[in-house]
Amino acid sequence: MLDDFLVRAALAGLGTALAAGLLGCxxxxxxxxxxxxxxxxxxxxxxxxxxxxxxxxxxxxxxTALAMAFLFLSLTGQGQSADAALGVIAHGGLALxxxxxxxxxxxxxxxxxxLFGSVLTVTRLDLAIIWGGAVIVLFVIWRHWxxxxxxxxxxxxxxxxxxxxxxxxxxxxMMLALVVAVAIKVVGALLITALLIIPAATARTxxxxxxxxxxxxxxxxxxxxxxxxxxxxxxxxxxxxxxVCVAVACFMIATISGKLxx
Amino acid sequence: xxxxxxxxxxVSFGGRHVLQRVSLxxxxxxxxxxxxxxxxxxxxxxxxxIGAQTPGxxxxxxxxxxxxxxxxxxxxxxPTLPMTVRRFLDLPVKVSHADAVQAxxxxxxxxxxxxxxxxxxxxxxxxxxxxxxxxxxxQVLMLDEATQGLDQPGSASFYRQIEAVRRSLGCAILxxxxxxxxxxxxxxxxxxxxxxxxxxxxxxxxxxxPAYRELFGTGTGGALALYRHEHDHYHSHDHxxxxxxxxxxxx
Numbered sequence: 001m002l003d004d005f006l007v008r009a010a011l012a013g014l015g016t017a018l019a020a021g022l023l024g025c026x027x028x029x030x031x032x033x034x035x036x037x038x039x040x041x042x043x044x045x046x047x048x049x050x051x052x053x054x055x056x057x058x059x060x061x062x063x064t065a066l067a068m069a070f071l072f073l074s075l076t077g078q079g080q081s082a083d084a085a086l087g088v089i090a091h092g093g094l095a096l097x098x099x100x101x102x103x104x105x106x107x108x109x110x111x112x113x114x115l116f117g118s119v120l121t122v123t124r125l126d127l128a129i130i131w132g133g134a135v136i137v138l139f140v141i142w143r144h145w146x147x148x149x150x151x152x153x154x155x156x157x158x159x160x161x162x163x164x165x166x167x168x169x170x171x172x173x174m175m176l177a178l179v180v181a182v183a184i185k186v187v188g189a190l191l192i193t194a195l196l197i198i199p200a201a202t203a204r205t206x207x208x209x210x211x212x213x214x215x216x217x218x219x220x221x222x223x224x225x226x227x228x229x230x231x232x233x234x235x236x237x238x239x240x241x242x243x244v245c246v247a248v249a250c251f252m253i254a255t256i257s258g259k260l261x262x
Numbered sequence: 263x264x265x266x267x268x269x270x271x272x273v274s275f276g277g278r279h280v281l282q283r284v285s286l287x288x289x290x291x292x293x294x295x296x297x298x299x300x301x302x303x304x305x306x307x308x309x310x311x312i313g314a315q316t317p318g319x320x321x322x323x324x325x326x327x328x329x330x331x332x333x334x335x336x337x338x339x340x341p342t343l344p345m346t347v348r349r350f351l352d353l354p355v356k357v358s359h360a361d362a363v364q365a366x367x368x369x370x371x372x373x374x375x376x377x378x379x380x381x382x383x384x385x386x387x388x389x390x391x392x393x394x395x396x397x398x399x400x401q402v403l404m405l406d407e408a409t410q411g412l413d414q415p416g417s418a419s420f421y422r423q424i425e426a427v428r429r430s431l432g433c434a435i436l437x438x439x440x441x442x443x444x445x446x447x448x449x450x451x452x453x454x455x456x457x458x459x460x461x462x463x464x465x466x467x468x469x470x471x472p473a474y475r476e477l478f479g480t481g482t483g484g485a486l487a488l489y490r491h492e493h494d495h496y497h498s499h500d501h502x503x504x505x506x507x508x509x510x511x512x513x
Contacts, residue, residue: 029343150354153339159314160332161354161398200342207344208378 002127005120006229012122012130013225013243016186016195019134019179021203021221022141024196025214026172028204029152033197035072038086040180040192042068042093047114047184048100057114058129058181065177068093094189117188117240119229126185133182137175144171149210186225187240195221198247205258220250263290265328265402265434266311271320273306280306281317282458288402293428293435293448297468298455299477304438305335307455308406311436331400331433333391335407339379347382347390348375357397368430369393370423384411388420396427403427405437421448 002008027036046064050057068089075085101111113121122130141148151158151165158165183192199221200213207213228243235242266288273281280303288294298304309315311322312332339345351362363373369392374382382390388408395403405424409417425448428435452468454460460473468474 029340031340146352146354146356152343153345153350153353154334154337156309156312156314156334157332157337158354159309160312160330160404162313163354204342204344208346209344209349211349213344 002124008122008124008127009119009239010226010229012119012127012186013229014222015130015134016183017199017221017225018218019137020183020195021199021218022214023137023175023179024200025203025210025217026148026152027176027196028200033193034083034086036176036196037193038072038090038093039065039068039176040189041090043180043184044097044111044114044189045093045100047111048097048104051109052100052104061181061184062177064093065180066174069173069177114184115188115190116238117184117186117191119186119239122185130182130186133178137178140171140175144168148172187243191240191244194244194247198244198251199224202247202251202254205254220247224250264288265290266322266324268311268322269320271307271310271322272318273303273310273315274318279457281310284455284459286453288434288436290401290434291428291432292450294451294453295449296436296438296453296455297440299440302456304455305406308404308436308438312404328402329398329400331395331398331403333388333395333403333405333408335410337391341380345379346375347377347379350379350390351375351394351397353394355398361397365393365397366390368396368427370419385416385420388412389423392423396431400433403433403435405435407438407440409439424448
């Protein structure tokens with residue numbers, strides 16, 4: 001079954017949507033959209049370094065994404081606004097990555113598949129990494145769910161309950177790096193944030209509790225992944241952007257139906 | 263029994279001293295109120311006590327496994343985060359339905375569990391925060407300007423609820439307020455804070471203390487009278503008598 005590239009693509013899309021849908025809720029609640037974006041853009045530098053030093057792309061992306069997160073923390077600690085620091089990191093990382101790839105000796109390497117994704121070329125190993133990463137994200141978020149929610153509502157409430165909100169934030173940052181690494185092959189660095197934000201924002205219209213929102217976001221993410229793949233096959237369009245287009249369509253339908261119900 | 267004690271706490275932000283050599287003890291079952299003008303470090307002191315702010319110097323000692331119920335000044339729930347009252351009460355630990363209903367009742371609310379937090383009025387919201395804090399069976403309940411944004415009858419009724427909670431749960435209560443006249447009458451001890459501890463003692467002692475009057479003016483004496491016997495009020499206006507009174511109350 002896994003010999004079929006379409007089956008592999010569908011499974012890769014589902015695995016990514018699962019992890020991104022769940023984590024995306026926290027990204028929306030904590031207003032970390034731009035933070036996720038900066039990590040994803042910086043991941044391009046990770047890809048370039050991995051290609052240059054012939055390392056695993058997965059590991060290279062995780063390490064660079066985490067390095068960018070810590071760089072962000074130290075920059076904002078020194079009086080830069082979060083907004084400006086993220087702008088420097090996002091575009092600095094992207095530009096450095098594009099330049100670094102051009103400097104790699106030998107034949108020219110195209111970064112296109114990492115910028116826009118290439119889910120149709122996913123190998124069995126990629127699939128194992130994607131699902132491995134997704135399972136880790138689901139497990140860690142499930143274990144930390146109550147503490148993460150409390151810390152998201154108010155760091156002070158967390159402290160008073162003996163929860164360290166900084167630790168929870170660190171957990172979330174690490175999971176975000178993992179999702180970026182998992183999703184880069186599927187939707188590409190430029191559109192990863194879409195997969196985090198859009199399903200969660202769509203789910204908000206229908207949800208009454210955080211858990212409900214997470215479940216709906218995961219469902220919408222999965223639907224977008226399969227729908228986008230289908231659309232790409234029918235219209236011969238790139239898969240990553242097609243997935244995001246389906247997600248946006250879900251968002252619009254949800255928003256309009258929400259308005260009608262109100 | 264001392265549940266919580268802070269010793270010589272110093273906190274400064276960017277060279278500005280917010281707290282200097284502040285010490286405080288909280289004993290089981292007592293109600294202590296911290297009063298002070300805006301920017302006097304009241305909220306910072308509470309944040310030091312719950313562990314949210316690391317002091318530059320000084321120590322905080324708590325009894326082992328001390329359960330703290332914290333009611334923040336305000337809680338802004340991001341509009342993207344759907345949250346029913348019932349779900350909120352389950353943070354950070356899941357509670358039974360019966361316990362949740364009981365806590366809401368203790369906090370003076372009917373069963374509003376199915377409602378969204380965002381749909382509550384200001385007074386209801388504060389009571390839900392109180393209910394959530396009570397569910398942890400706290401040994402210490404800390405309230406940071408918990409009635410900010412409530413009108414006077416609203417905050418008076420909120421504080422009556424607090425006294426009722428103390429009676430039924432027997433927990434110590436540490437609250438921060440600027441609504442002196444409402445809060446002081448319910449307190450066992452008052453600490454007047456302005457970066458450092460200006461004075462402390464029973465409400466009578468503090469309201470008569472020169473340091474307190476310097477910070478809040480004598481006008482509050484009149485406000486206090488609303489909740490005190492007439493003759494106390496006249497005493498506190500008379501300088502000599504107020505000294506006598508201070509000694510009496512301190513004994």
